[in-house]
Amino acid sequence: MSQIDRRLKTMQQADLSEGRVNDDFVHWLKTWGQNILLGVLIIAAIAMGWFWWTQRKEKERDDAWAELGGANLPAALQEVAAKHEGKDAVAPFAELLAADRYLTAVLSDQRFDREAGAVDAALTPELRTEWLKAADTLYAKVAARITRNKYPDDYGFLFSALFGRAAVAEDLGDLKAAEGYLKDIETRAKGTDFASAGELAAKRIANLQALATPVVLPSKPVAPMAPAIP
Numbered sequence: 001m002s003q004i005d006r007r008l009k010t011m012q013q014a015d016l017s018e019g020r021v022n023d024d025f026v027h028w029l030k031t032w033g034q035n036i037l038l039g040v041l042i043i044a045a046i047a048m049g050w051f052w053w054t055q056r057k058e059k060e061r062d063d064a065w066a067e068l069g070g071a072n073l074p075a076a077l078q079e080v081a082a083k084h085e086g087k088d089a090v091a092p093f094a095e096l097l098a099a100d101r102y103l104t105a106v107l108s109d110q111r112f113d114r115e116a117g118a119v120d121a122a123l124t125p126e127l128r129t130e131w132l133k134a135a136d137t138l139y140a141k142v143a144a145r146i147t148r149n150k151y152p153d154d155y156g157f158l159f160s161a162l163f164g165r166a167a168v169a170e171d172l173g174d175l176k177a178a179e180g181y182l183k184d185i186e187t188r189a190k191g192t193d194f195a196s197a198g199e200l201a202a203k204r205i206a207n208l209q210a211l212a213t214p215v216v217l218p219s220k221p222v223a224p225m226a227p228a229i230p
Helices: 003-070 074-083 090-108 125-149 152-171 175-189 195-212
Strands: none
Touching: 003 074, 003 090, 074 090, 074 125, 090 125, 090 152, 125 152, 152 175, 152 195, 175 195
């Protein structure tokens, strides 16, 4: 066989091999091509869906914080907390602010729903008691939420709520309950990043104990009797 014939034979064999490869590739595409294309489309759809979902969640969080920043009265703050439950720390933050508004109004004897200097700006005894109870309810709700979640990073909310409950109890004259809340702070704060809260609680406890100690005033001295005139 001449060299030319050998080359022609080699080329024919190469063409046949290439043809078989092409046939195999076409067969593979017919068999698996649609499935692969479908898989690629599914992955692309998942990626686009995830991007849309994360963008939506981010916008919802931004909207929640914006609404919190625009709320002022306790009712509005509680509405924000209920609406945006589970979005970052919006709910406990809003509830704490609402409770603080009630407590601040009581301590300052100034209603937040009245202009300063208004005839009825001062709190009545009934409203004072009502707002103290409202504040305590909100503080208790925040404390229960953080205790249930058990996230040490959220202990700032917990200690703020317990300090609030202690202040309410102290204002109501329940020094024993106030001391209990402060001792809870002192215990929980040990070994955490909130050690300063425990130190502050200890100082408050000392002040409460001083308040609980009855002060005995000396009796008024009896004036000496004037000598009898002979």
